[in-house]
Amino acid sequence: MKLLEDRIRKDGILAEGDVLKVDCFLNHQMDVKLFHEMGMEFKRLFAGKPINKILTIEASGIGIACVVAECFDVPVLFAKKSQSINLSGDVYATKIQSYTHKRVYDVIVSKRFIGPEDHVLIIDDFLANGCALQGLIELVQDAGATVEGIGICIEKGFQEGGKLIRATGIQLESLAIVDRMDPATGEIVFREQ
Numbered sequence: 425m426k427l428l429e430d431r432i433r434k435d436g437i438l439a440e441g442d443v444l445k446v447d448c449f450l451n452h453q454m455d456v457k458l459f460h461e462m463g464m465e466f467k468r469l470f471a472g473k474p475i476n477k478i479l480t481i482e483a484s485g486i487g488i489a490c491v492v493a494e495c496f497d498v499p500v501l502f503a504k505k506s507q508s509i510n511l512s513g514d515v516y517a518t519k520i521q522s523y524t525h526k527r528v529y530d531v532i533v534s535k536r537f538i539g540p541e542d543h544v545l546i547i548d549d550f551l552a553n554g555c556a557l558q559g560l561i562e563l564v565q566d567a568g569a570t571v572e573g574i575g576i577c578i579e580k581g582f583q584e585g586g587k588l589i590r591a592t593g594i595q596l597e598s599l600a601i602v603d604r605m606d607p608a609t610g611e612i613v614f615r616e617q
């Protein structure tokens with residue numbers, strides 16, 4: 425999506441550890457007009473799918489997921505990073521390794537909000553190694569619900585997540601795929617889509 429690629433080129437900052445910082449418009453300060461354009465693009469890419477719920481993970485996926493949910497006119501559910509050791513039986517739970525915080529979180533969703541009747545579109549801001557998405561897919565499947573697709577704002581195509589997730593056969597759509605980024609020169613190369 426050219427609008428997003430242009431914005432990444434303009435405002436993205438390349439940080440240590442293959443991290444692309446876009447906190448000026450995506451996951452700290454948020455450009456909601458851009459989110460709306462991204463939401464409408466996801467709507468086009470997943471047209472015809474019987475999506476009745478959006479799922480994301482806190483915290484940085486919530487902003488974009490809310491706008492996508494409005495475009496689809498469905499509720500949005502976010503998986504919570506749980507602090508408690510003893511998880512109660514009324515939640516689906518999994519563990520997710522955080523790429524940016526380098527730690528493992530227990531992640532939960534309440535059984536009240538997801539079940540076999542749900543057709544879920546998973547939304548997240550970034551795809552790197554795929555741990556977050558694998559955890560979210562597991563939660564949906566544990567609930568007996570269906571993953572109708574996955575929408576990602578920025579995929580880092582030089583990391584493994586995209587390959588792993590596409591191998592599952594789930595429709596994965598990334599609005600921008602960064603194939604190369606060089607912190608020394610600031611160069612960012614996007615995949616032609």
Ligand code: 5GP
Pocket residue numbers: 442443444445446451484485521522523524548549550551552553554555556557580585
């Ligand atoms: P994964 O689980 O695919 O390895 O990483 C995805 C998660 O890590 C995303 O939810 C996102 O919050 C975070 N993440 C991964 N790479 C980056 C990055 O380059 N920049 C930012 N801002 N977040 C990232």
